[in-house]
Amino acid sequence: MDSVFDELYRKYHHDVFQFLFYMVKNKEQAEDLVQEVYIRVLKSYERFEGKSSEKTWLFSIARNVAIDSFRKQKGWKQRILEKFDWSTAQVKDDHPIPEEIAVQNEEIQKIYKCLDKCTIDQRLVIVMRYIHEFSIIETAQSLDWTESKVKTTQHRALKVLRKHMEEMNGKEGPESEGARLERSAD
Amino acid sequence: MKEPDWNDQQIKELLAQMPKIKDERDPNELYQNITMKMNKQKKKGWIMPTAAAAAAALLFFILAPTLLEGQFSEEKALDQMDTATSEISIMNEDSIDKQQKNITVLDENEKKTEESIDTENESDRGIRMFNESDSSTAVYEEDLGDLEVLTYAIPDPNIMLTVPVSILVSKEEGQTKFELFKKNMGSLMEEEWGLTDYFPLNAELSFDEESNLLTVDVPTDHTYGMGSASENIFNDALSYTMAELNIEKVQLLTNGKLGIDFGHYGFIESFVPDALTGNHAYYFYYPDPTASQPFIVPYGEKLDSIKEAFVAMKEHRKEANLQPSIPETLNFETKEDETNKNLTIHLIEGSTIMNDEATLHVIEAILLTAKDFDYQTVKIENANIESVGKFDLNQEIKVPIAANKRSLP
Numbered sequence: 001m002d003s004v005f006d007e008l009y010r011k012y013h014h015d016v017f018q019f020l021f022y023m024v025k026n027k028e029q030a031e032d033l034v035q036e037v038y039i040r041v042l043k044s045y046e047r048f049e050g051k052s053s054e055k056t057w058l059f060s061i062a063r064n065v066a067i068d069s070f071r072k073q074k075g076w077k078q079r080i081l082e083k084f085d086w087s088t089a090q091v092k093d094d095h096p097i098p099e100e101i102a103v104q105n106e107e108i109q110k111i112y113k114c115l116d117k118c119t120i121d122q123r124l125v126i127v128m129r130y131i132h133e134f135s136i137i138e139t140a141q142s143l144d145w146t147e148s149k150v151k152t153t154q155h156r157a158l159k160v161l162r163k164h165m166e167e168m169n170g171k172e173g174p175e176s177e178g179a180r181l182e183r184s185a186d
Numbered sequence: 187m188k189e190p191d192w193n194d195q196q197i198k199e200l201l202a203q204m205p206k207i208k209d210e211r212d213p214n215e216l217y218q219n220i221t222m223k224m225n226k227q228k229k230k231g232w233i234m235p236t237a238a239a240a241a242a243a244l245l246f247f248i249l250a251p252t253l254l255e256g257q258f259s260e261e262k263a264l265d266q267m268d269t270a271t272s273e274i275s276i277m278n279e280d281s282i283d284k285q286q287k288n289i290t291v292l293d294e295n296e297k298k299t300e301e302s303i304d305t306e307n308e309s310d311r312g313i314r315m316f317n318e319s320d321s322s323t324a325v326y327e328e329d330l331g332d333l334e335v336l337t338y339a340i341p342d343p344n345i346m347l348t349v350p351v352s353i354l355v356s357k358e359e360g361q362t363k364f365e366l367f368k369k370n371m372g373s374l375m376e377e378e379w380g381l382t383d384y385f386p387l388n389a390e391l392s393f394d395e396e397s398n399l400l401t402v403d404v405p406t407d408h409t410y411g412m413g414s415a416s417e418n419i420f421n422d423a424l425s426y427t428m429a430e431l432n433i434e435k436v437q438l439l440t441n442g443k444l445g446i447d448f449g450h451y452g453f454i455e456s457f458v459p460d461a462l463t464g465n466h467a468y469y470f471y472y473p474d475p476t477a478s479q480p481f482i483v484p485y486g487e488k489l490d491s492i493k494e495a496f497v498a499m500k501e502h503r504k505e506a507n508l509q510p511s512i513p514e515t516l517n518f519e520t521k522e523d524e525t526n527k528n529l530t531i532h533l534i535e536g537s538t539i540m541n542d543e544a545t546l547h548v549i550e551a552i553l554l555t556a557k558d559f560d561y562q563t564v565k566i567e568n569a570n571i572e573s574v575g576k577f578d579l580n581q582e583i584k585v586p587i588a589a590n591k592r593s594l595p
Binding site: 013014034035108112 | 191198200203204205208213223
């Protein structure tokens with residue numbers, strides 16, 4: 001086996017795989033994508049100059065692979081689904097929930113679903129910062145963003161998640177509001 | 187009951203509790219997959235180009251016989267296109283090519299003077315690729331169709347002469363020729379044609395059809411009075427314009443006030459142009475020495491007879507950078523039929539002509555000169571060939587409508 005592959009596999013394989021999984025939420029797809037990451041890495045490893053850390057370099061490739069897969073995926077299916085509003089958004093998540101998630105508590109399952117509400121950028125930041133516990137600098141390097149862009153994007157992403165978590169938990173709020181509106185319409 | 191709002195910290199904690207997801211595949215299997223894929227991609231890299239190359243080679247073998255056969259006429263057609271285009275600029279390689287080809291050609295015209303080398307090049311080109319397609323320079327009846335021809339007098343870069351340039355434009359409902367003339371004045375590509383940017387005139391032009399009076403109103407800072415050359419050119423330009431539009435009189439204004447101050451001629455309020463058109467000899471003018479297509483321009487004083495004109499046309503008018511339009515070796519007698527407005531050119535023994543581009547331009551110069559002397563048709567007799575380009579020598583040839591056709595973009 002190639003020594004570069006061997007080393008990268010040992011050090012980062014599961015992290016990269018997990019990152020890709022939380023991006024695409026599908027294990028088979030993540031398996032394909034991780035292969036693509038290695039292909040790109042092995043092709044360009046000589047060009048890795050050590051300017052950034054090996055880890056952020058690897059993740060920047062993984063991020064590109066993930067984004068490319070979204071672009072490819074965004075074919076007919078995505079386009080049709082985008083026409084529906086969020087009330088039908090569950091339909092979009094047609095991948096089976098993997099066992100690892102299914103055995104978790106309700107809150108985890110909910111937040112796993114809520115990841116869908118984030119934009120790709122937001123999801124990238126959420127996964128890197130809070131699931132992989134990257135620092136802001138590491139995230140910025142991996143995404144080739146400025147640190148302030150990481151901060152603002154993570155702030156917005158948390159807001160989106162919070163909002164949808166609340167919506168999933170308590171439905172009374174919107175309902176009672178609707179009732180008030182009905183009354184005033186009388 | 188509504189649950190308490192989520193805060194960022196709780197969300198972060200939840201995310202941190204997300205389960206680890208592992209790739210359960212064996213690393214060896216994974217590595218195998220990867221190397222396989224990489225090889226596949228590499229293969230993709232050469233299969234397509236190789237297939238394309240094979241297809242190209244196959245195509246070449248299929249087409250080669252036809253290509254080789256058609257090469258001669260192909261070349262002709264290409265060169266023809268080259269010369270038929272209204273652009274004067276011809277690439278340098280082309281002229282080098284001409285020079286080289288030239289070496290192999292013996293022409294009785296051979297002279298040391300620059301201009302005859304050029305003419306010789308012309309005939310040489312002609313031998314190689316001349317065919318029936320049109321490389322004529324003037325506007326003929328058959329070109330006209332539904333179009334209107336507009337002729338502008340444009341100065342050469344040295345302001346030594348004015349070149350009449352004709353464009354064909356589509357007629358527009360309710361627009362007089364004057365209006366078309368004015369409208370298209372700004373679209374001329376003088377510099378691209380190797381001439382001086384002159385139009386649109388720095389003047390407000392208006393035309394009263396009833397009184398046949400053209401009013402030219404120049405701004406106070408006009409430059410038409412700067413030196414005799416620019417005055418002459420302005421005079422020429424106006425005269426041509428007038429001849430073109432059948433204008434009898436021009437009223438000159440400066441900023442709305444009667445009269446234009448021409449330093450040389452003094453203060454002029456109006457003029458009836460001495461008809462510039464008429465009784466002139468036409469010469470070849472090459473703004474770009476490598477161009478194959480000349481401008482055929484009238485030059486010099488008015489002449490008493492067309493015979494004088496034909497003699498003059500063998501001269502090299504160095505002062506205006508004009509080249510003879512009739513080769514020294516081409517001799518003929520003329521017969522003028524004033525009633526039928528027909529001119530007969532009888533070629534003398536030994537005056538052989540060729541069906542090439544250079545000869546075509548010579549005939550055009552003769553036709554334009556004949557037109558200037560008011561002839562309507564020209565018959566060329568005793569020619570050793572039947573036709574030159576579009577001209578059927580067995581027939582009377584109609585004189586052109588206008589000289590130097592150029593197209594607008």
